[in-house]
Every structure is written in C-alpha cells, then in structure tokens.
Amino acid sequence: MGDLPPKRSLKRWLVTTNHKDVGVLYLATALFFLVFGGVLALVFRTHLWEAGGTGLLSDSQYNQSVSLHGLLMVFWFLSPFASGFANYFVPLQIGAKDLAFPRLNALSYWFYLFSGILVGGSFFLGGSFEGGWTMYAPLNVPVYSPGTVAATIGSNATIFALLLFTLSITLGTINFLVTIHRSRAEGMGLWNMPMFTWSWLLTVWMMLFAFAALLAALLLLAIDRTFLTQYFGSGDGSSLLWGHIFWFFGHPEVYIVFFPALGIMFETFQTFTGRRLVGRKWVIIAMVLVAVQSFLVWMHHMFLTTINLEIKTLMMATTIGISLPFDLMVFALIYTMVKGRVRFTTPFLFSLGALVLFILGGITGVFLGAVVLDYEFRGTYWVVAHFHYVMVSGVTALVGGLYYWWPKITGKMYSETLGKLNFAVYFIGFNLLYFPMFLAWETPRRVFDYGESMEIFHQIATVGAFVLGASFLMLFATLAHSLVKGPRAPDNPWKYSRTAEWAIPSPPPLDNWTGRPSYSSGRLEFVDDSQTATDGGVATEADVATTHHEEEHADHASIWPFGIGLGTFTLFLGLSGLTPYVFDYVEPKYEGSVALNDSGMIEPNVVYPALVGLGLAILAVTLFKFGVEQFDAPEAAVAERWPFEGVDNTKLGVWVFLASDVVVFGAAIGALIFMRLNVGWNEWHIDAMTFHGLFNTYVLLTSSFTVILALVMAERKNKRGLLATMGATLALGLLFMGVKAIEYSTKIGDGHYWFSGVEYSIYFVTTGLHALHVLLGLIVAAFMIYRIVSVDAYLEDSRPVEYFGLYWHFVDIVWVVLFPLFYLM
Structure with a gap:
C-alpha cells in the first residue's frame, strides 16, 4: 500500500505515513486535548469561586479534575503540539523528504491518540486517577487511594495510558534523532541548522533519557497495581524511590516542554526583526x-x-x-529585537509575550531553588503560579508558531486584526488567571479549601480562566475564518524568513522537493539529481540510481501502524481491569462493574481477560503484517551524516533504542540498590538459586556466540548455516526461559511470592523485565527464521541479522549485570 488517497478521504488519515500528514494529525489531536484539559480547569476553577468550594464537585471529582488537567496539559497537549510542528517542519528545514522511519512515525501518532482515548475513557471506568499529575507514592497505589473498587480500574487505565504515551514518545525520539543526524541536506552542518531544528534536536535527546526513566517508573507502578508487588506501597523508602525516578524525568520535562517554544521564539524573532x-x-x-x-x-x-x-x-x-x-x-532575544526593525505581527506578539511571561516565571522560580525559601513556598500556590508562568509561556510561543506556520500548512492567510485581538485577550486572561496566585500563595496546592482572605484573588483568577479560555475560542474562530474566507498565501508571506520551508509552495507538495536541496554553495539550491556532486566530483551511477529510486518508489501509506495501535490499546484496556487487589470491602457484593468474592478480593469481569486476549491477537496479526509488508523508505543518496557517516539509519535507530533501554534497566537496578541499602544490605534475603542463575548465564553467553555465527552465515549466503545458527539461538533462548520458569515455580512453591515482601517484588520484577526482553527477542528470532525459510531473507542483505544481534547482545549484557546482584550478593 504505497499510494495515498486524497486528503478529503478518511482512509488517507488512517493509512498515511507522510511526515506532513502526521504533523497535522498531531496538531489537531493536541488541540483537542487542550480543550479537554481546559474544560477540566474551568470546572475546578468555578468550584474554587468561594472559600470551601461551591459544592460543584465532590472531593473525588475535584481531585480527578485537577489530576487529569495536569496530566493532559503536560503530556497530551504540550509535547505533542510541539511534535506536530516538528513532524511537519524539521524534515523541510533540513532538506529531507520524510523522517527516517515513516511507518514508525505513524505508529508513534496512533500510540499517542489511543493513549489519549484510554485516559479519557478512565472517567467511565469508575473514575480517573486522583493522586495529582506527579503521582506521588504511596498515594499512587490503590490501598492508599480513596474511592471505590471500580475506581481502581479507572486509575489503572490512566497509568496504562501514560505507558502507551511513553512508548509513543520513545518511537518518535528514535525517529527524529536518526533523521536529524543522518538526513541533513548537503552542506548543512550541525552548526548551520535552523534554530527550531536545533531546539527540537536537544528536546528529543532529553526525551530519549527522561522518558525512559518515566517508562521505568510507570512499569513498576503498573506492576504494583496489577500484580500486587510492593515498590511504592511498602514504606521502606518507597516514597523517596518514586521521587528520585519521577523527578529524574520530571525536571528535564520542563525543558522538553519549553525548548520547542524557545526554538519558535528564535525563528520568529529573526523573521520579524529582519x-x-x-x-x-x-x-x-x-x-x-x-x-x-x-x-x-x-x-x-x-x-x-x-x-x-x-x-x-x-x-x-x-x-x-x-x-x-x-x-x-x-x-540574545532582547538584543536581537533592539538591533532589528521589529514588525509587530501576530506571531511576533505571541513570541514577545512568551518572553515577558517566561522572565517572570524564571525569576519566581529562583525563590524555589533556595532551600530555605522552598521550605516556605513548597506545596503552595506560589509553585502553581511559577509553574504556569513557565509552562504556559511555552504555550504562548507555540500559539505564535501556529500563526507563523499556518500559511505554509494551509495555503491560506489569516486576519491580522483578529490575530492581534486574539493576542490581547490571551495576554490579559493569562495574567488575570495566574498572577493572583502569587498573591494567594498561602493557599495549599491541590486543595479546594482556603482562607476567606484569599477569596478575592481566587475569584479574579477564575475570571481570568474564562477570559483565557475565550481567547482560545477566538484562536479557533480566526483560523476557521482563514480556511473559509482567507486569501491564498504566497510561498513566503514573511519578508525576512530564512529557513527552507519558505522556499517551496504553500502547502508543500507530497514529496517536498523538486530536485535535491543543497547548501554546498553557501545558500539553498536545488540540484538536478543527474548532476549530483559528491566527494569525488560527479555522482556515481549508484548514487543517481538511489536518488531516482527515492523519487519514484518511496511509499507513503500503510494501515498496519493503525492496527498495531488499536491492538495495543485493546491490550492495555484489558490489563487495566485485571487488578486482583484486596480491599476491605465485602458488601456490597458488586462494586461498580467489579465482582467481589467473600474475602474481598476483586474478581475481574470476564470482559477484561477477553480484551487482553483480543489485544494480543490483533497485535500478533498486525505486527506480522507490518513485518512482511513491502514498504520502501530509502535513505538519501547524498546527505550530511556527521558524526554517523559509517552507520546506516536502522543501525543508528537500534543504538538509540538501546541507549534508552539502558536507562530503563538502570532505573530498575537503581531501585534494587536504593531499596536494599534502605532496608539494610545484609538484611536482604531472597534465597538465591545460584546454580540456576549460573546455568542461565552460560546459556545466554552461548546464544550470543550463535548469533555471531548467524551473521557470518548470512554474509556467506549460507542458508542452511543461517537457519541452523538462528535455530540454535532460538533454542537457547527457550532453554533460558524454561530454567527461569523452573526457578520461579520453585520460589512460589516455597511460599515466596512476588508480593511476599519488597525484596521478592524487586527480584521477580527485575528478572522478569529481563525475561520479557528475552521473550521479545525470541519472537523476532522466530519471525526471522520464518522469513529465511519462506523467502530466503537476509542472504542478499545480512544487516537485519546484525541488528538483531545488537539487541540480543544487549540483553545478554544486562543478564551479566543482574546475575551477581541477585545470585552472588
């Protein structure tokens, strides 16, 4: 499925992998979640109109509204909205025809959309998560959370939605890092990249490691909630453990959110100061x-x-x-403005407003950086005000970016009068909403009760919330008016814009360029492919053939990313209802949609196990179809690739993925060391089965050797040898899993369950996380054997065997680290 249907067709948006289409999908979906989170904010701001609350919301509803507002805005709006711009414009700015892995880009979007559907659906599964967007332990586990048994399922759905969102982010970061580092136009060194692309490159590098830490935290939390492990509900330092892992993600997240906005500010300041x-x-x-x-x-x-x-x-x-x-x-921004000739267009006004608001947010944040002052301000509305002056100043710049690039995306101009009026209402509403919070700083954070002396400040803030909300309605109206009645936009409506997207039609064609972009002369030119200059002077026949192949055969459509997203969503929805948590409920016999047995144990509704099975079935089919689909996304024949000239796209993608996986395992291993030190190193007993661990170490090391032999056989085009060595790797992996199953069953038979204590929780989860990686590797190995048998795969191109080997060696190295920690120490 290589050709795209027209844009007016629903099918187009289900199958597209083109970076510009995916960018539009991100932008539209993020704006929906902006409205979703904004409505929740208006509801709880109305509840805060009077001291003690108006009675509009119950305690639980208030906590859910505040928690989901934070989660939606931080995760489902801010970063995805910036990702929409990045999807659309980063390839254009660097001279690429698409991202390195178009299908993974589409899959990243579908994971994002389905994660949002799951978090929104949590309200209908007994109630959403109530513990705040930071999800502090132990309030993030059911036994310490208020609410009904059914509410546990809704809270679980929120956690699994975050997991799915984090998987989306991981796919996106790998894609962008490979693209920016290996697909820049000839002559565009890293120093020469546009400022928005620079800001996004650093953003995705931060995302790669920060979201890996969040993924680890969410995995541990999801296992706590689903399988009764005791990472975050046991005491024994578990609250501090969550704080360390979460904030290792949480503070870089501030810059992850703000850097794309900063990049837009740099671009617009340059354009509108000339x-x-x-x-x-x-x-x-x-x-x-x-x-x-x-x-x-x-x-x-x-x-x-x-x-x-x-x-x-x-x-x-x-x-x-x-x-x-x-x-x-x-x-730098101030001096650029002072030394230039400023034109106060709508995009510039929003960027300038973002700068003013950010300065105030940064100054008030310095107070919180001092230990003594933090003791006074922590947990108050001072933090709320500071946080929003920083984060929503980023939103301000992102709105400026929407106005800035709107003519390029749509081919239509908007009314400057309406845009400037929109900015005025926005800026007034922003400050009416957030500045009174500094004055009402003694109000406890996330608590609806406050002293009557603070009431006037909260009432002003609530009025400001509705004014700010009205400004977004004006934004949507202005853009809708542009689509319907706006004049046609020229290719470059801004006089002093300096990036490559303004050198092509508005909106851009499907493949972006006619000819190949090049900066080798010091300025942007479009080179005839048959005249391509290379290091030796004239392009080789292979270069020309590859470039022509790019133009004629690059695919843009696949339904399987959507199918994988649907399958993962179904699986996670099913897992949300499997929590066998013990509550102090015996009556009523049924609580919500969850049946309780006589001991108070949740008996999952049969629907949830069925959803797990259905999700796995959909994933099995769609992943297989994804793997066998003929989809062509060739690398650029000529591009700047420093510092990865000798590494192809897929290998670099594997390296980047493994770098993030190092953080995931690092968090799990760090949790082991932290909790063991907290309990007492010598008080930690798990009755290690040393022989089993030692035997499995030999098994995995041997499997690494057979993978190396498989690569040799593939390079020699020896099909029998390749089958034998890949089969041996598969057999050794299965042997490892069998020994691990015996080890687990023995411990359970001795009464040592994963919920028997924090030490057993950590043992089962950490080694189980490694076993999951082994299992995924075995699935890939079995698929590769199928491909060898059916189509003689990997004999002409042995690189997939090498990539599989990189993953398998990584899994083996992790085991070499785990073996002494659990079996010898």
Missing part, C-alpha cells in the same frame, strides 16, 4: 548546557524530604547554575 539571532553560536552552546544540566538538578523538587543538607545545598547550586544559560538566551 536580522540574524545575536550570539547564535553561544545560544546553541547555552541550550546544550541546559540539556545536560537538566538531569543534574532533579533533587531540588525533594528539598522537603530526608535527603541530607549537603546534597540539598549541592542541588541548590546546580539549580542556580542552570538559570545562567537561560539568562544568555533571554539577552
């Missing part, structure tokens, strides 16, 4: 420093915990340190 960004190289260096430092300051969110004062002081210093590069960026 001059290059002042100190551009130093701004890039400052952004790199922030990206690295963002992982070194997470504990300033934990100043009120039992971490010792010396560590808190160190974290205070790093927090102050990370503000310094931002100072440079802010002054």
Whole structure:
C-alpha cells in the first residue's frame, strides 16, 4: 500500500505515513486535548469561586479534575503540539523528504491518540486517577487511594495510558534523532541548522533519557497495581524511590516542554526583526548546557524530604547554575529585537509575550531553588503560579508558531486584526488567571479549601480562566475564518524568513522537493539529481540510481501502524481491569462493574481477560503484517551524516533504542540498590538459586556466540548455516526461559511470592523485565527464521541479522549485570 488517497478521504488519515500528514494529525489531536484539559480547569476553577468550594464537585471529582488537567496539559497537549510542528517542519528545514522511519512515525501518532482515548475513557471506568499529575507514592497505589473498587480500574487505565504515551514518545525520539543526524541536506552542518531544528534536536535527546526513566517508573507502578508487588506501597523508602525516578524525568520535562517554544521564539524573532539571532553560536552552546544540566538538578523538587543538607545545598547550586544559560538566551532575544526593525505581527506578539511571561516565571522560580525559601513556598500556590508562568509561556510561543506556520500548512492567510485581538485577550486572561496566585500563595496546592482572605484573588483568577479560555475560542474562530474566507498565501508571506520551508509552495507538495536541496554553495539550491556532486566530483551511477529510486518508489501509506495501535490499546484496556487487589470491602457484593468474592478480593469481569486476549491477537496479526509488508523508505543518496557517516539509519535507530533501554534497566537496578541499602544490605534475603542463575548465564553467553555465527552465515549466503545458527539461538533462548520458569515455580512453591515482601517484588520484577526482553527477542528470532525459510531473507542483505544481534547482545549484557546482584550478593 504505497499510494495515498486524497486528503478529503478518511482512509488517507488512517493509512498515511507522510511526515506532513502526521504533523497535522498531531496538531489537531493536541488541540483537542487542550480543550479537554481546559474544560477540566474551568470546572475546578468555578468550584474554587468561594472559600470551601461551591459544592460543584465532590472531593473525588475535584481531585480527578485537577489530576487529569495536569496530566493532559503536560503530556497530551504540550509535547505533542510541539511534535506536530516538528513532524511537519524539521524534515523541510533540513532538506529531507520524510523522517527516517515513516511507518514508525505513524505508529508513534496512533500510540499517542489511543493513549489519549484510554485516559479519557478512565472517567467511565469508575473514575480517573486522583493522586495529582506527579503521582506521588504511596498515594499512587490503590490501598492508599480513596474511592471505590471500580475506581481502581479507572486509575489503572490512566497509568496504562501514560505507558502507551511513553512508548509513543520513545518511537518518535528514535525517529527524529536518526533523521536529524543522518538526513541533513548537503552542506548543512550541525552548526548551520535552523534554530527550531536545533531546539527540537536537544528536546528529543532529553526525551530519549527522561522518558525512559518515566517508562521505568510507570512499569513498576503498573506492576504494583496489577500484580500486587510492593515498590511504592511498602514504606521502606518507597516514597523517596518514586521521587528520585519521577523527578529524574520530571525536571528535564520542563525543558522538553519549553525548548520547542524557545526554538519558535528564535525563528520568529529573526523573521520579524529582519536580522540574524545575536550570539547564535553561544545560544546553541547555552541550550546544550541546559540539556545536560537538566538531569543534574532533579533533587531540588525533594528539598522537603530526608535527603541530607549537603546534597540539598549541592542541588541548590546546580539549580542556580542552570538559570545562567537561560539568562544568555533571554539577552540574545532582547538584543536581537533592539538591533532589528521589529514588525509587530501576530506571531511576533505571541513570541514577545512568551518572553515577558517566561522572565517572570524564571525569576519566581529562583525563590524555589533556595532551600530555605522552598521550605516556605513548597506545596503552595506560589509553585502553581511559577509553574504556569513557565509552562504556559511555552504555550504562548507555540500559539505564535501556529500563526507563523499556518500559511505554509494551509495555503491560506489569516486576519491580522483578529490575530492581534486574539493576542490581547490571551495576554490579559493569562495574567488575570495566574498572577493572583502569587498573591494567594498561602493557599495549599491541590486543595479546594482556603482562607476567606484569599477569596478575592481566587475569584479574579477564575475570571481570568474564562477570559483565557475565550481567547482560545477566538484562536479557533480566526483560523476557521482563514480556511473559509482567507486569501491564498504566497510561498513566503514573511519578508525576512530564512529557513527552507519558505522556499517551496504553500502547502508543500507530497514529496517536498523538486530536485535535491543543497547548501554546498553557501545558500539553498536545488540540484538536478543527474548532476549530483559528491566527494569525488560527479555522482556515481549508484548514487543517481538511489536518488531516482527515492523519487519514484518511496511509499507513503500503510494501515498496519493503525492496527498495531488499536491492538495495543485493546491490550492495555484489558490489563487495566485485571487488578486482583484486596480491599476491605465485602458488601456490597458488586462494586461498580467489579465482582467481589467473600474475602474481598476483586474478581475481574470476564470482559477484561477477553480484551487482553483480543489485544494480543490483533497485535500478533498486525505486527506480522507490518513485518512482511513491502514498504520502501530509502535513505538519501547524498546527505550530511556527521558524526554517523559509517552507520546506516536502522543501525543508528537500534543504538538509540538501546541507549534508552539502558536507562530503563538502570532505573530498575537503581531501585534494587536504593531499596536494599534502605532496608539494610545484609538484611536482604531472597534465597538465591545460584546454580540456576549460573546455568542461565552460560546459556545466554552461548546464544550470543550463535548469533555471531548467524551473521557470518548470512554474509556467506549460507542458508542452511543461517537457519541452523538462528535455530540454535532460538533454542537457547527457550532453554533460558524454561530454567527461569523452573526457578520461579520453585520460589512460589516455597511460599515466596512476588508480593511476599519488597525484596521478592524487586527480584521477580527485575528478572522478569529481563525475561520479557528475552521473550521479545525470541519472537523476532522466530519471525526471522520464518522469513529465511519462506523467502530466503537476509542472504542478499545480512544487516537485519546484525541488528538483531545488537539487541540480543544487549540483553545478554544486562543478564551479566543482574546475575551477581541477585545470585552472588
């Protein structure tokens, strides 16, 4: 399925893999979740009109509204909205025809959409999650959460929705990192990339590691809730463990959200001042420093915990340190404006407004970076105000980006008068909503009761919330008017724009370019493929053939990403209802849709196991079809690839994926070490079965050797040898799983369950996470054997065997780390 239906067809949007279509899907879906989260905010702001609450919401409904508002805005709106711009414009800005892996790009979107459907559906599964967007332990496990048994299913659905969203982010980061590093137009070095692309490159590098930490935290939490393990409900330092893992993600997330907005500000300031960004190289260096430092300051969110004062002081210093590069960026924007000729268009007004709001948010954040002041402000509306002045200033710039690129996406201009009026209402509503929160700072965060002296400030804020909401209605009306009655946009409506997307028609054609973009002369040119210059001068026949192949045979359509997304959604929905948690309920006999037995144990409704089975069945079919589908997404024949010239796209993608997986296992292993030290290293007993562990170590090491032999056989085009060595790898992996099953059953037979104590929870989960990786590898190995038998695969191109080997060796290395930790220590 290579050809795309017309845009007016529903089928087009179900099968498309084209980066511009996927970008539009992201933008439209993110705006829906903006409205969803915004309506929740208006509801609980109305509830806060009077001290003590108006009675509009019950306690549980208030907590759900606040929690889901935060989750929707942080996860389902902010990053995906920026991702929509990145999907659409990063390939255009770097001169690529698409992302490196178009089908994975579509799959990333469908995971995002279905995760949003699952989190929205949580309200209809007994009630959504109530523990705040930070999901602090132990409030994130059912036994410490208020509500009915049925509400547990809705909370589970929220956690699984976040897991699915995180998988979406992981696929997207791999795709963008490979694309930006290996598909830049000839002559475009890293230093020469547009500022929005630079900001997005650093964003996805941060995403790769930060969301891997979140994925680990969510996996542990989902297993706690579904299988009764005791990571976060046991005491024994479990609350501190959640804080460390979550905020290792949570603080980089602030910059993950803000960097794309910053990139838009850089682009629009350059365009509407008519001059290059002042100190551009130093701004890039400052952004790199922030990206690295963002992982070194997470504990300033934990100043009120039992971490010792010396560590808190160190974290205070790093927090102050990370503000310094931002100072440079802010002054660069101000000097660019001062030295240029400003044109106050709608995009520029939103970008300038974002800068003003961010400065105020940053200054008030410095208060929270000081340990002593944080003791006073933590958990109050000062944090709420500061947080929104930073995060929603990013939204302000993103709205500016929507106005900036709207003519390119749609081919239509909008009314500047309506746009400027929209900005005025937005800016007034923003400050009416959030600034009074600084004045009402003594109000406890996430609590609907507050002192009567604070009432006037909350009433002003509520009015501001409705004004801000009205500004978004004006935004939608302005853009709708543009679509219906707006004049046709020229290819470049902005006089001083300087990036490549403005050099092609509005909207861009399906394949972006006629000819190949090149910057080898120092400016953008479109080179005739038959005249392509290479390192040796004239293109080789292979180069020309590859480029022609790109133009004529690149595919743009596949239904299987949608199918995989649907299957994963069905599976996760089913898993949400499988929690066998013990409650103190015996009567009534039925609570919501969940039956209870005489002991109070939840008996899952038969619908949920059926959904698990259905989801697995859909995944089995769609993943198989995905694997055998003939889909062509060739690499560019000529491109800048530093520093990965000798690595093809797929191999780099595997490396990047494994880098994120290192963080996942690192979090799991870190949890083991942290909890063992907390309990007492020598008080930790799991009755290790050393022989089983040692035997399995030999088995996996031998399987690594057979994978190497498989690659040799593939390179020699020896089909029998390839089948034998891949079969041996499969057999050794199955032997490993068999020994592990014997080990697990023996422990369970001795009365040591995964819920018997925190040490057994960590043993079963950590080794089980590794076993899951082995299982996934075995599925891939079985599929590869099928392909060898059926179509003589991998004899002409042995690279897939090499890629599988990289994954398998990684799994083996992880076991070499786990073996001494669990069996020898």
